[in-house]
Structures are given as C-alpha cells and as structure tokens.
Amino acid sequence: xxxxxxxxxxxxxxxxxxxxxxxxxxxxxxxxxxxxxxxxxxxxxxxxxxxxxxxxxxxxxxxxxxxxxxxxxxxxxxxxxxxxxxxxxxxxxxxxxxxxxxxxxxxxxxxxxxxxxxxxxxxxxxxxxxxxxxxxxxxxxxx
Amino acid sequence: xxxxxxxxxxxxxxxxxxxxxxxxxxxxxxxxxxxxxxxxxxxxxxxxxxxxxxxxxxxxxxxxxxxxxxxxxxxxxxxxxxxxxxxxxxxxxxxxxxxxxxxxxxxxxxxxxxxxxxxx
Numbered sequence: 505x506x507x508x509x510x511x512x513x514x515x516x517x518x519x520x521x522x523x524x525x526x527x528x529x530x531x532x533x534x535x536x537x538x539x540x541x542x543x544x545x546x547x548x549x550x551x552x553x554x555x556x557x558x559x560x561x562x563x564x565x566x567x568x569x570x571x572x573x574x575x576x577x578x579x580x581x582x583x584x585x586x587x588x589x590x591x592x593x594x595x596x597x598x599x600x601x602x603x604x605x606x607x608x609x610x611x612x613x614x615x616x617x618x619x620x621x622x623x624x625x626x627x628x629x630x631x632x633x634x635x636x637x638x639x640x641x642x643x644x645x646x647x
Numbered sequence: 648x649x650x651x652x653x654x655x656x657x658x659x660x661x662x663x664x665x666x667x668x669x670x671x672x673x674x675x676x677x678x679x680x681x682x683x684x685x686x687x688x689x690x691x692x693x694x695x696x697x698x699x700x701x702x703x704x705x706x707x708x709x710x711x712x713x714x715x716x717x718x719x720x721x722x723x724x725x726x727x728x729x730x731x732x733x734x735x736x737x738x739x740x741x742x743x744x745x746x747x748x749x750x751x752x753x754x755x756x757x758x759x760x761x762x763x764x765x766x767x
Binding site: 519520522523526541544547548551552555558559608609610611613614616617620 | 668669676700708730739
C-alpha cells in the first residue's frame with residue numbers, strides 16, 4: 505500500500521528535542537483529522553521511542569535520531585531510528601518495568617506505553633549498529 | 648516545565664505546569680527534592696492539574712519521590728490527573744500504592760485524617 509503522504513526528520517540526540525519530535529509527529533498526523541485522544545497517543549509513543557534513542561541508544565552522547573512518518577487513509581506508520589549501541593536482548597527490554605538504567609530513575613515502562621498507545625510495534629536492533637522502532641496505528645475515528 | 652511550591656500548613660504542595668518528559672524530569676526532581684530537604688515537612692501533594700503532557704519519564708519521577716517520602720515516613724498524594732496522564736499512571740500500577748484525588752481539599756483531609764489516626 506502506498507502512503508498518501510510521508511515525511512522525514514533528523515535531529516540531534518538532545519533531550520530538548522523530545523518535545524520537538526512529538527509535536528512534529530502530531531502536527532503531521534493531524535492532517536488525517538484523528539481525535540485529540542488519538543493524537544495524544546501518537547505524541548506519547550513518539551516521546552517514548554525518541555527518549556529511548558537518546559538515553560539508551562546514544563547514552564546521552566551526540567548522535568542523530570531519525571523519524572519517518574507515513575500516512576495512509578486512516579492510519580500512520582512511524583519509525584524512530586538511531587545509530588547507537590543497540591539492544592542486546594529485545595524481549596527483555598520490552599518487558600514491563602524492566603530498565604537497564606535503574607540508576608536514572610527510569611520506570612521501565614517505555615515499550616509498554618508504546619505497545620498500549622499504538623496498535624503494533626516492531627523493534628529491530630543490532631549491537632553496535634543501532635535500533636529501529638516502527639509503530640503502527642489505525643485511527644478508529646476515521647472511516 | 649514549571650514547579651510551583653506552596654504550603655498548606657505543614658503539607659508541601661508541588662504544582663507541576665507544562666510537559667513532563669525525560670528532558671524536564673531532572674529539573675522537577677531537583678526542585679522537589681531540594682524543597683523536601685530544606686523543610687521539616689514530610690507530606691507532599693503533587694498537583695497535576697496543569698500538566699498538559701506526560702510520558703513514562705513522569706512515572707520515574709513520581710516513584711523516586713514516593714520512595715524518598717517513604718524513607719521520611721511521610722505521605723505522598725497525587726491530585727487532578729487528566730485522562731492522558733491517568734492512563735500512564737494506571738499502566739504503571741502506581742495508582743495501587745499512591746492515593747489520587749480530584750481536588751486539593753480532599754487530599755488535605757486525607758493527609759490530616761491519617762495523621763490523627765496515627766496519633767491515637
């Protein structure tokens with residue numbers, strides 16, 4: 505299926521860009537006219553994925569985070585990727601309450617929030633190469 | 648994100664304003680912890696009425712403050728959660744251990760009620 509619209513964004517792995525990325529994603533997705541709650545779901549999921557890239561992928565060092573958004577008639581596909589350290593054990597990382605950084609007061613809920621607020625997420629990661637998280641959501645309010 | 652500090656009697660009230668994410672979490676932590684350290688108050692109400700966005704970083708902040716206050720034998724209460732924020736709290740299981748109220752008056756009554764019960 506061909507997307508009806510697509511955009512790419514690339515930004516530095518700075519924590520102040522977390523809000524920038526989620527606002528851009530929400531602005532792009534709002535073209536489909538989803539409900540405010542659906543938009544908030546997308547914002548939250550993007551915020552989680554971008555935060556993971558900055559904290560875990562790049563471990564707060566300099567790097568680039570990429571975001572790709574594809575819009576379909578009533579759905580969105582968003583990919584957040586980094587070229588950071590990668591995830592050793594993806595299934596462990598996706599478990600609720602698991603965090604590799606308990607020292608940072610992380611809740612370990614990032615992937616759980618993404619999974620709950622979006623319909624499906626796919627995680628591809630390679631140690632030393634980076635991580636790519638793709639999230640899908642169909643907006644039920646749009647027929 | 649702004650953190651407004653006020654007191655109702657001996658209860659510290661921290662009102663959060665804006666978006667609570669990983670970026671703003673550090674400031675919120677420092678602001679609240681330094682206030683807790685300089686006062687002898689042990690009970691805190693976290694007011695979320697002006698939080699327009701929160702992700703799971705906010706859960707980390709609340710769990711951290713909850714642990715600190717528990718060490719002081721104080722009580723933490725949360726008030727005024729909007730729907731988006733409430734969903735994240737529900738997901739984390741925090742609502743099972745931290746009381747949540749819809750307004751400040753009820754939260755204050757709860758803190759005082761518990762204190763009275765403890766003195767008996």
